[in-house]
Amino acid sequence: MRLEGKSAIVTGGASGFGAGIVRKFAAEGARVMIADINIEGAKALAAELGNGALAQQVDVSRDESVSRLAAAAIMAFGKLDILVNNAGVSHQPAALDDISEADFDRVFLVNMKSVYLTARHLVPHMKANKAGAILNVASTAGVSPRPRLSWYNASKGWMINATKSMAVELAPIGIRVNAINPVAGETPLLKTFMGEDTPEMRAKFLSTIPMGRFSTPEDMGNAACYLCSDEASMVTGVAMEVDGGRCI
Template sequence: MRMEGKRCIVTGAAQGFGLGIAEAFLREGGQVAMMDIQEDKVAEAAAGLGAGAHAIPCDVSDGASVAAACDAAAAAMGGIDVVVNNAGWTHVNMPMLDVTEEQFDRVFDINVKSIYHFAKAVVPRWRAQGGGVMLNIGSTAGIRPRPGLTWYNASKGAVNLMSRSMAVELAPDQIRVNCIAPVAGETPLLTSFMGEDTPEKRAAFRATIPLGRLSTPRDIANASVFLCSDEADMVTGVVLEVDGGRTI
């Protein structure tokens, strides 16, 4: 029951890492506002998790949508204690100059600007209540980049650094900010990372990971529970690599 009494937002919660994090938070006693732009899919996912799960449609790239979703989450749960900025997007693995400006903007709007929107929506609440916790899902791509993903790598580098900067600025308000940097995982974005999903491509990706496997939602969820629980109340500004040794 490490999340008992915690009122949590998890974005991108209809599938992948986000769904795994939501499941873990609920299992550990928290409430979770599961946010996703895929309205039907997140409603189905929340219904499958039972009491304590609240499906809330949200376009994380749009400030008005984020503000409205946070208001809805606070109303449903009686407040907000934890925000996990998990929603993410990537361009397909390709030469950097082949990525269109529209694709570039979408990657940065979802991966980076979304954190700005959520900070605007929740930091004033947390200052008023005396603290809160934000966890951003960055990536090993922002630490040890792979070729063909230059603009995605850059967006995750921004997430990794922004998390540390936010932690320093918000510490006097008792607001903790941390980041998880997963290695490539078994999520819907994997095909885009690889460019094509073939046994050979998967083997090549696994070969770069010393522990010999891709990450799973369970791996990221376990780390998220620790960083968002009171067990980590002295931990802020950390970029935790959950990567099987990829960045060594």
């Protein structure tokens, strides 16, 4: 029960890595708001977990939607201890100059602007409490970029840099900011990363991971739990690779 008495928001929490983080947080005693554009998925997971889990629809790319999320969480919990910026998208693998402006804008809004918007609406609350933990779910793509995913890679590199900058600025106030860098896993984004989901493409992708397997939602939940718990009270500005050796 390492998160007993804590409250958390997990964006993109209805599926994939986000759901893994939600499940771990709930198992460790936290009350969790599952924030997702897929409200039915969020409601189903909240009902399954119980323990005060709540569902909240959010479009993390829109200021008014994130503002409603922040207000709902503070009203429900009274105090927010943990924010996990997990929601993310990619574009299909393609030459960097062939990616459409619409696809670029979507990656920018969901992967980057969302971190600004959640900070804008929730960091003041954490400042008032002089405590809080923020976790950004970045990617190995921000450290060791894969070809034909240039703008996705860039968005995750931005997130890693934003994490470190936020950590330096907020540390004196008592707010810690970290990131985790998963390699691809069994999530809705896997097919996007590979271009096509075939046994051959999976084998090729797995050959780049020394441990020979994808990241799992459970892997992300375990890492997130540590970084957001009081056990990591001296850890801030870290981008932890949870990637089976992919970035070595």
